[in-house]
Amino acid sequence: MPIEWLEEGRQLHLYNDAMSYVMRVLASGRLVHLHFGTRLSTGTDYSHLTRRAFTALYNQVLDPEMLELPTAGSGDARVAALTVEHADGSGVVDLVYRGHRLLPGKPDLPGLPSTYVEDADEAESVEITLVDGHSGLEVALLTSVYREHPAITRSVRITNGGIEPLALTTVMSIALDLPDDDWSLISLTGAWGRENHITDAPLIRGRRSLASTQGSSGHRQNPFILLHRPGTTEAGGEAIGASLVYSGNFLAQAEVDPAGLTRIRLGIEPETFRWQLEPGASFQSPEAVLAWSDAGRGGVSDTYHRLYRERLVRGSWRDRARPVVLNSWEGAYFDFDEDRVAEMASGAADLGAETFVLDDGWFGARDDDASSLGDWTVDTRKLPSGLPALVERVRSNGIDFGIWIEPEMVSPRSRLFEEHPEWAVGAPGRPRSELRNQYVLDMSNPAVVDHLERVIGAVLGSADISYVKWDMNRVITEPYGTTLPAHRQGEFFHRYILGVYELYRRLTAAFPGILFESCAGGGGRFDPGMLAFAPQAWTSDDTDAMDRLRIQTGTSLVYPLSSMVAHVSAAPNHQVGRVTPIDTRAAVAFFGSFGYELDPAALDADERTRVREQIEWYVARRETLQRGRFLRLVSPFDGDGNETAWMCIAADGSEAIVGWYRVLSRPLPGPSLFRLRGLEPGARYAVSVWPEADDALVRANSLERGGDDLMAVGLFIDDHAWESQARGDFQARIFEITKVAHAG
Ligand code: DGJ
DSSP states (O other), X not given: OOEEEETTXXXXXXXXXXXXXXXXXXXXXXXXXXXXXXXXXXXXXXGGGOOOOOOXXXXXXXXXXXXXXXXXXXXXXXOOSXXXXXXXXXXXXXXXXXXXXXXXXXXXXXXXXXXXXXXGGGEEEEEEEEEXXXXXXXXXXXXXXXXXXXXXXXXXXXXXXXXSOEEEEEEEEEEEEESOOOOEEEEEEOOTTSTTEEEEEEOOSEEEEEEOOSSSSOSXXXXXXXXXXXXXOSSSXXXXXXXXXXXXXXXXXXXXXXXXXXXXXXEEOGGGOOEXXXXXXXXXXXXXXXXXXXXXXXXXXXXXXXXXXXXXXXXXTSSSXXXXXXXXXXXXXXXXXXXXXXXXXXXXXXXXXXXXXXXXXXXXXXXXXXXXXXXXXXXXXXXXXXXXXXXXXXXXXXXXXXXXXXXXXXXXXXXXXXXXXXXXXXXXXXOOOOBTTBEEBOTTSHHHHHHHHHHHHHHHHHTTOOEEEEOOOOOOOSOOOTTSOGGGGGGHHHHHHHHHXXXXXXXXXXXXXXXXXXXBTTBTTOSHHHHTTOSEEEXXXXXXXXXXXXXXXXXXXXXXXXXXXXXXEOSSOTTTOOOOXXXXXXXXXXXXXXXXXXXXXXXXXXXXXXXXXXXXXXXXXXHHHHHSEEEEEEOTTSTTSOEEEEEEEOTTSSEEEEEEEESSOOSSOOOEEEOOOXXXXXXXXXXXXXXXXXXXXXXXXXXXXXXXXXXXXXXXXXXXXXXXXXXSSSEEEEEEEXXXXXXX
C-alpha cells in the first residue's frame, strides 16, 4: 500500500513510483512535515529532515518546525493555516496528534467537488486527527496519494468538539513547508480578455499572494501556483504545482521566512471568510492538489492534465470526443429570430459542425444585456414556435442543439426581480451596484437554488438539448447573505459557491447526457471546481488567434486541452480588430475543444471550403488533440514572444501533431528551429504539413525523419524553402508526425 506508518518514529510516508510525502509526530505530539518531492525509500526514518523556522523566541510554547497545519500564536511567526476566534476572544490553538486511520481509496468531500477514484485500489488516504486540548477543537487532515499520478491531495475538516461556539477565521486546505527558498514562482494572472498569462519571478523574503475576493476564482488570478528551481525548463528540473479545487474566493501564497524556509498556503481567501462553528459542528475545506516532478514544468502539467481529465471531470462526457460546436454569440449577438437561428444552424451543419449553441438572447425580452436575466422562458417575439419546435428544426439538419444560461443572475428589469427582489445579493440599506446591468442572485439561499433547479430544469427538459453553456458575468459586490444572521455573514461567499455546486450537482444528475461548458465572461471561473461539473470551459472572450497563443499556453499549465473551449471567429476580430488568416485561427483553436463563433452565412466561398476542411481535419485527429499528451515546445512568454509551438502526442504514440505560430514577419529572419519531445528516438516518422499547399516546407523538413533527429535537431521553418508562403504576419503551420516504423 502506498502509505507506510513507522510506529517507532511515528512517521507517515505517502509514496508512489514517482514521489514521496513524509510527515512525523514529534515527541511533543506536534505533526511536522519532513519531505515532499523525490521518491525516498520506505522503511527509513526521516526525522533528521525536519528544519526549524527562524524564531526570536527561546522558550516558545510551540516548536516553530515545519508544522503540517501551522496555527497562530505559537512562536511560529509565519502565516498560519488555521486561525480561530474562541468564545473568550483568544486565538491560540495548539494542535496535538491523537491518532490516524488509513482508508482505502479516497473519500468524497461533503458538498464540495474533488478528485476521485473509481476503484479503491487507485489511491490510499490517511486521516490524521489533531486536537487542541484546551478548546476541544478537532482537526482531521485528510491526505491521499494516487498510485498512478504523482499527486497528493489534502483537505481539512475542523470540528468544534468543545462546549462553546467558535469562529474559524482562516482555514487553509494546505500549508506546505519547504526547507529552502531557491524557487521561482509562476502564477497565472490576467484580466477579462487576457486570462492566464504566465508571470514568473524568484521568491524573495516576505509573502507573495494571489487571491480572489470577488466571489468567483476570477479572471485576475487562477487558484494555482507553480514553484520551479532556477534553470528548470519544460522538460527538466524540479517543479511543484499547487492547485485548488474551488471556484470561490481563494488565496495562493508563498512566504519565505528570515531563515530561508518557504511556506506555501492554498485555500479559501481569509479576509472574506469567517465561519461560525457551533459545538459539534464541522467545516470541510476544499481540496488542494499538489503535484511534483523532476521532469520540469511539463511534468507538473502532465500530472494535472491526466488527473483532472480522468479523475476530476466526471459523467458521460468524461471520456467522449467533444463535439465541434458553432456558437451563435459573435455571429448574431442578440440579433436573431427563428429563421436566422435555423439558418445559422443549418449553415453550421453544412460546414460539418456537430452542435449548434444558441447563446444569450433567447429568453424573456432580451434584445440587449439590459433585461430579462432570471426570466427563463423563451422569448416568443423572437422564437414564436417555442423552444421544442426550434430545437427540432435545428436538429432536422443533423446537428445537436445547445443553449446558453446564466442562472446565478437577475436583471433589475425582469419579472423575477419584481417578484423576488429579496433574492438579489445586497447589503441592507445600501444601494446595489449594477454590473452589466445585472444583480447576482443569492446562491447561499436554498430557496433560490430550488427555484433555479425548477426553472432551468424545465428549460432543459422541454426539448432535446445536448449542450449547456453556463455563464456568470459579474463580480459580487455588496456581499450579504439574505437569509444569514449577522454573525454568519462571513460565511456568505463560501455558501454562495456551495449553492452553485449544489445547483450544478442537481442539474448534471437530472440531465446526465448534457455536456456542460462553464463560462464567466470568458475564463473568469476556469478552475478545477468547475471542471468537476462542467467538463469544459470557455477559455476567453478574446477569440483573436494571436492573443489566444498566450491565453491557451498559460491555461495549459494546469488544465487539459479537452477542457479548453477554443473557437475560430470572424476577421477582423471583434475584440482587437486584428485580421488573421482563417487557417491560423483554426491552427490555434485545434489545440482545444474546437469550434466556431461566427455566422456561417457571412463566410465567402473560399472560407467555407477552408472551414469544411478544418472540421474534417480536426475530427479525424481530435482523439490526439483532446486526449493526447500536450507539450509546450516554444512559449510566447519567452524571448520576444514572437513564436509559439505546441505539440500533442497520441496515447499510443502512433502520431503527434505540432502547431507552430509566428506573430510578426521580420526581414531575413533565418530559419525558426524548434525541437520536438516525447517521440521514440529509434522510430521513423512521416512528416506532413497542414495546410497542404506548403510542399516546399514538407520537402525542406524531409518526408520521413527519425525520432532522434526530430528531437535533437527539430523541425524548421525556412522562409526560403517556403518561398513566399511563410511571409506575412500571423502565420501558423501544423505538422503531422506519423510513426511509420518502430524502433529497432
Ligand atoms: C460572456 C461570454 O463569455 C460570451 O461568450 C457570451 O456568452 C456572452 N457572455 C453572452 O452574454
